[in-house]
Amino acid sequence: NAGVTQTPKFRILKIGQSMTLQCTQDMNHNYMYWYRQDPGMGLKLIYYSVGAGITDKGEVPNGYNVSRSTTEDFPLRLELAAPSQTSVYFCASSYTTSGRHYEQYFGPGTRLTVT
Amino acid sequence: TQLLEQSPQFLSIQEGENLTVYCNSSSVFSSLQWYRQEPGEGPVLLVTVVTGGEVKKLKRLTFQFGDARKDSSLHITAAQPGDTGLYLCAGGGAGSYQLTFGKGTKLSVIP
Numbered sequence: 001n002a003g004v005t006q007t008p009k010f011r012i013l014k015i016g017q018s019m020t021l022q023c024t025q026d027m028n029h030n031y032m033y034w035y036r037q038d039p040g041m042g043l044k045l046i047y048y049s050v051g052a053g054i055t056d057k058g059e060v061p062n063g064y065n066v067s068r069s070t071t072e073d074f075p076l077r078l079e080l081a082a083p084s085q086t087s088v089y090f091c092a093s094s095y096t097t098s099g100r101h102y103e104q105y106f107g108p109g110t111r112l113t114v115t
Numbered sequence: 116t117q118l119l120e121q122s123p124q125f126l127s128i129q130e131g132e133n134l135t136v137y138c139n140s141s142s143v144f145s146s147l148q149w150y151r152q153e154p155g156e157g158p159v160l161l162v163t164v165v166t167g168g169e170v171k172k173l174k175r176l177t178f179q180f181g182d183a184r185k186d187s188s189l190h191i192t193a194a195q196p197g198d199t200g201l202y203l204c205a206g207g208g209a210g211s212y213q214l215t216f217g218k219g220t221k222l223s224v225i226p
Binding site for chain 1: 207
């Protein structure tokens, strides 16, 4: 299994441009998440999904959109890039253990710079 | 809002030394997970603890969940350069598929 894969690895955007960050998992996990990580600030949840067709906002959703048409894919869309969106973005997926504890598996990240 | 405070924020030690990092909260969690993140990579799950007072060992790493399930610690014995990385703790609520992450402890082990 490849686990969670993300593309691209790096991207530089100009202010106002749009892009989609791709995320795919091959573990048949129902739950998927998008986080951003800024230096010294930990992981902030942007959006999450509990299954195909179902998405919801996390802690910092402004400026982003998501869709979940299949179990495997969970793309993150930036419509009008702003310098505040310069960050490292991580996609994760999880399953529920027998004890109902959700252990998350992360992709390698996308480093985005908006100038 | 549940918060997890990790300390210290940075730690630089010599190879062979022991160290402990802490993860504290005023909230009760049903589970506490520890992740390690290497530069340029995503976090990787190390362990999950679920019972108050629980201790788990992973080679030279010892994880403990506080009796009240509000805090946790990670102890590393005889640290090696390969232990270098960002250590993140994350708390889960009962039946919740979302995790609350701490800001992390950045560990550097100098050969």
